[in-house]
Amino acid sequence: MLRFVVRRLLQMAGVMIVLSFLIFAWLRSLPGGPVSAILGERATPATRAALEKAFGLDRPIWEQYLLFLDRIAHGNFGASIRVQAGTDALEIFLDRLPGTIELTIFALTIAISIGIPLGYLAARRRATILDNVSIIGSLVGVAVPVFFLAFLLKYVFAVQLGWLPVSGRQTPTIDATHITNFFILDGLITGEYDAAWDAFLHLILPGLALASIPFAIIFRITRASVLEVLDEDYVRTAEAKGLTSRVIRGRHVLRNAMLPVTTVIGLQVGSLLAGAVLTERVFSFRGVGDALAVASTERDYAVLQMLIIAAAAVYVIVNLLVDIAYAIIDPRVRTR
Amino acid sequence: MKMSRRVLPAFAAGALALSLAACAESERGSGGSTLTFGAAGAPSTFDPFYATDGETFRISRQIFDTLIDSKPGTSEIEPALAESWTPDESGTTWTFKLRDDVTFTDGEKFDGEAVCANLERMFDQNPDGQTAGEYWGSFFGGFKNDAEKDPSLYKSCEAPDATTAVITIDHATASFPTMLSQTSFSMQSPKAMEEGDANGIKAAGEGFTFPENAKNPVGTGAFKLEKYDEANGTVTLARNDDYWGELAKSEKLVFRIIPDESTRRQELEAGSINGYDLPNPVDWNSLEEKGNQVEIREPFNILYMGLNLKDKKFHDLKVRQAIYHALNREELVKSQLPEGATVATQFMPDTVAGYNSDLEPYAYDPEKSKQLLKEAGAENLEMTFAFPTEVSRPYMPDPATIYDALRANLEAVGITVKAVSAPWTAYTDNVSAGKYDAHILGWTGDFNDPYNFLGSFFTEPVANDFKTSNISWGKKLAADLQAADAIVDEDERAKRYEEINGQIMTEYLPGFPISHSPPAIVVDGDTEGLIPSPLTAEDFGPVSVGGE
Numbered sequence: 001m002l003r004f005v006v007r008r009l010l011q012m013a014g015v016m017i018v019l020s021f022l023i024f025a026w027l028r029s030l031p032g033g034p035v036s037a038i039l040g041e042r043a044t045p046a047t048r049a050a051l052e053k054a055f056g057l058d059r060p061i062w063e064q065y066l067l068f069l070d071r072i073a074h075g076n077f078g079a080s081i082r083v084q085a086g087t088d089a090l091e092i093f094l095d096r097l098p099g100t101i102e103l104t105i106f107a108l109t110i111a112i113s114i115g116i117p118l119g120y121l122a123a124r125r126r127a128t129i130l131d132n133v134s135i136i137g138s139l140v141g142v143a144v145p146v147f148f149l150a151f152l153l154k155y156v157f158a159v160q161l162g163w164l165p166v167s168g169r170q171t172p173t174i175d176a177t178h179i180t181n182f183f184i185l186d187g188l189i190t191g192e193y194d195a196a197w198d199a200f201l202h203l204i205l206p207g208l209a210l211a212s213i214p215f216a217i218i219f220r221i222t223r224a225s226v227l228e229v230l231d232e233d234y235v236r237t238a239e240a241k242g243l244t245s246r247v248i249r250g251r252h253v254l255r256n257a258m259l260p261v262t263t264v265i266g267l268q269v270g271s272l273l274a275g276a277v278l279t280e281r282v283f284s285f286r287g288v289g290d291a292l293a294v295a296s297t298e299r300d301y302a303v304l305q306m307l308i309i310a311a312a313a314v315y316v317i318v319n320l321l322v323d324i325a326y327a328i329i330d331p332r333v334r335t336r
Numbered sequence: 337m338k339m340s341r342r343v344l345p346a347f348a349a350g351a352l353a354l355s356l357a358a359c360a361e362s363e364r365g366s367g368g369s370t371l372t373f374g375a376a377g378a379p380s381t382f383d384p385f386y387a388t389d390g391e392t393f394r395i396s397r398q399i400f401d402t403l404i405d406s407k408p409g410t411s412e413i414e415p416a417l418a419e420s421w422t423p424d425e426s427g428t429t430w431t432f433k434l435r436d437d438v439t440f441t442d443g444e445k446f447d448g449e450a451v452c453a454n455l456e457r458m459f460d461q462n463p464d465g466q467t468a469g470e471y472w473g474s475f476f477g478g479f480k481n482d483a484e485k486d487p488s489l490y491k492s493c494e495a496p497d498a499t500t501a502v503i504t505i506d507h508a509t510a511s512f513p514t515m516l517s518q519t520s521f522s523m524q525s526p527k528a529m530e531e532g533d534a535n536g537i538k539a540a541g542e543g544f545t546f547p548e549n550a551k552n553p554v555g556t557g558a559f560k561l562e563k564y565d566e567a568n569g570t571v572t573l574a575r576n577d578d579y580w581g582e583l584a585k586s587e588k589l590v591f592r593i594i595p596d597e598s599t600r601r602q603e604l605e606a607g608s609i610n611g612y613d614l615p616n617p618v619d620w621n622s623l624e625e626k627g628n629q630v631e632i633r634e635p636f637n638i639l640y641m642g643l644n645l646k647d648k649k650f651h652d653l654k655v656r657q658a659i660y661h662a663l664n665r666e667e668l669v670k671s672q673l674p675e676g677a678t679v680a681t682q683f684m685p686d687t688v689a690g691y692n693s694d695l696e697p698y699a700y701d702p703e704k705s706k707q708l709l710k711e712a713g714a715e716n717l718e719m720t721f722a723f724p725t726e727v728s729r730p731y732m733p734d735p736a737t738i739y740d741a742l743r744a745n746l747e748a749v750g751i752t753v754k755a756v757s758a759p760w761t762a763y764t765d766n767v768s769a770g771k772y773d774a775h776i777l778g779w780t781g782d783f784n785d786p787y788n789f790l791g792s793f794f795t796e797p798v799a800n801d802f803k804t805s806n807i808s809w810g811k812k813l814a815a816d817l818q819a820a821d822a823i824v825d826e827d828e829r830a831k832r833y834e835e836i837n838g839q840i841m842t843e844y845l846p847g848f849p850i851s852h853s854p855p856a857i858v859v860d861g862d863t864e865g866l867i868p869s870p871l872t873a874e875d876f877g878p879v880s881v882g883g884e
Contacts, residue, residue: 032761034542038388039470041729041777043764045799047473054467054539071541078541084566085380086546095567151598159605166603172570172590173370181567284594286569294377294595297726299761301542 078302089306100287119222141216266322368587374612383550400522400555427508440525448495471520528554558877585880611859617674635852636870658708680849690786690833727760730855731778
């Protein structure tokens with residue numbers, strides 16, 4: 001097990017180094033750059049040249065990359081120009097991460113807690129109304145673009161009904177104290193329960209929008225997987241042995257059916273981060289995704305580099321965790 | 337299974353505690369009126385000297401004052417921290433009489449010494465600060481330690497007594513002292529600047545890191561910064577109760593960063609913000625129908641189609657006239673631009689001194705256009721014509737639709753147009769580099785000064801976007817504009833600019849002024865006191881919410 005983890009970690013380091021260079025070069029080959037983003041129509045050749053020189057953008061790419069590595073070695077990831085101007089990219093990432101984690105956990109909780117039971121029930125009651133309705137629901141979840149769903153949710157629950165806030169992470173006038181930047185946790189720690197509740201209310205709509213796709217996928221995979229397992233010989237054997245249906249369901253059906261679902265959940269964590277870019281933007285939710293959206297339109301190189309590499313790292317780590325979870329659920333993976 | 341039995345009650349208890357807490361009255365955050373405004377982006381700094389963008393200036397304007405300000409709702413200037421200003425005969429030594437009842441929010445007195453400390457601080461920038469101090473660079477030119485290379489308009493500042501500051505400049509120019517109304521040249525507390533190492537800006541990677549001063553602004557304005565909550569995307573300002581002018585109507589002024597336009601609109605509809613800037617023109621009617629107030633500002637901008645005169649094919653005036661006659665600008669303004677937009681007859685709006693009201697718009701006349709092309713032997717004219725993507729500017733809310741209309745006009749007279757586009761972040765770069773034969777671009781004026789428009793376009797003939805150095809009259813036009821700028825007498829100067837505007841449009845025609853579009857700002861039905869400014873320089877002090 002340990003060797004397995006160590007090998008995967010080493011692979012990960014290699015992936016990250018190659019990736020950092022690719023991202024660095026790719027960003028700089030895109031049309032446009034931070035200089036034009038800053039100056040706009042005020043740009044003159046002289047001001048442009050001065051800014052390029054100040055930012056080191058007039059040097060060859062490999063030199064810029066070496067300087068970049070050198071800066072990172074000194075713990076300096078480059079200052080943002082627009083997302084939070086003047087702030088180091090790593091600090092921005094760390095500032096924004098709690099928000100995205102809060103949102104992702106919430107969305108994933110919704111997706112799993114509805115997706116798995118519903119998938120299981122749909123499989124057990126195959127071809128009933130429940131099954132058909134759930135399938136249609138999951139299709140809609142996948143097919144409706146997140147920004148449209150977000151717009152609709154905001155319109156109905158915030159603008160028309162006024163039950164929930166339109167966007168943001170917290171009502172500004174509530175004047176909450178932030179310690180960890182996990183707003184709900186902060187509210188609980190400091191005893192500002194109204195602030196925690198307010199932050200929770202702000203999570204609901206973006207959480208639902210973000211959960212729509214993973215919910216649909218988890219539901220469908222669970223359903224398919226349970227159906228498959230129900231047909232397995234060992235289930236029939238277990239029934240023949242006279243085991244109670246509760247034991248069969250818990251130990252034989254669910255446990256085996258969960259293997260592919262675990263993989264999918266892991267992959268979904270990665271795509272949740274991607275989904276967060278859109279969701280966070282339309283909900284003005286100050287997370288990593290929102291920072292990434294602003295950074296890409298404004299060509300905020302330092303932040304873009306940091307966030308893309310960090311997102312890749314998260315993806316790789318989640319995959320590793322999934323593999324470990326796999327090994328725990330299915331002992332055969334460990335011995336291989 | 338076992339797990340859930342243990343966890344469920346815990347969850348239920350937690351939820352109960354939360355909902356109970358929600359009922360409890362918050363003890364933090366005082367009551368009182370709060371004006372909440374939806375900002376499209378985060379402020380890039382709280383030191384306006386290093387700022388270039390509207391979102392930053394909007395916040396700075398509430399915290400700081402300038403010596404001279406624009407009169408609310410106009411592009412005219414009026415006294416602010418300075419009560420009066422008089423030049424000597426040469427127009428190079430200016431004596432400013434200052435208000436003597438002003439203190440900074442840190443308790444420091446505002447006086448002549450403070451004015452000079454500010455100007456000296458702006459002048460004395462390190463190399464990174466010189467790059468970041470964009471507005472100083474474009475209005476004053478050089479800085480203290482590169483004065484030989486790049487002469488500065490600014491020479492010196494003296495404070496003979498507490499209510500006087502004498503500023504000496506290198507040569508007379510119409511834009512001084514008007515340029516001191518720019519938010520970048522706001523008066524900051526000298527003590528705060530010293531404590532916050534105001535000039536300690538440094539390049540770090542592809543950006544700048546700012547000193548403490550840029551995070552703790554201390555000004556004399558109607559509001560002071562209370563908190564910038566980066567994690568929640570809100571900037572909270574509190575009323576300055578010692579303000580020298582009329583006290584702000586709202587106790588708190590909150591800017592919420594909402595990057596998505598449709599979300600800003602929904603926030604306004606839900607009543608969680610009181611207003612936002614630059615509502616999409618297609619929303620104007622429905623916003624008004626729902627009881628909001630869409631305040632249309634007077635247009636203070638110009639949209640033009642620019643030409644790259646480096647290419648000889650445009651050197652025949654007839655070719656340029658043919659292009660202009662091909663453009664159906666009436667139709668464009670009516671169908672593609674917001675209500676209140678007008679067809680342009682020259683490179684500046686009519687509110688700027690020196691506007692030539694005798695000029696008639698070039699008529700839309702495709703037949704004449706074809707005729708002129710034929711006379712010039714340019715029936716097979718081909719050109720690359722570019723537009724920017726991923727951007728909306730006050731003078732062009734939607735560049736692509738404006739572009740499509742212009743391109744159709746050109747093709748209708750037989751010109752072959754090769755369409756190209758680039759994201760905004762690359763577009764202006766490509767335009768300056770002369771990569772396109774023709775492009776659309778524009779300008780929003782900083783203040784009421786013809787040189788701020790014409791000078792930006794046609795001086796520096798080698799480097800300007802029109803590449804006018806390649807054509808016979810290019811250098812003369814640049815020299816004429818510079819000479820006009822140095823005329824001290826206002827009326828005489830305006831007259832000279834009128835002549836030059838006439839020349840530009842009839843003899844030179846370096847490009848094609850298209851239109852002036854009014855940007856709007858929207859507030860809800862209960863918000864009162866907002867005076868829309870053509871310079872987008874609104875003060876939030878007089879604005880009250882909820883009809884209070």
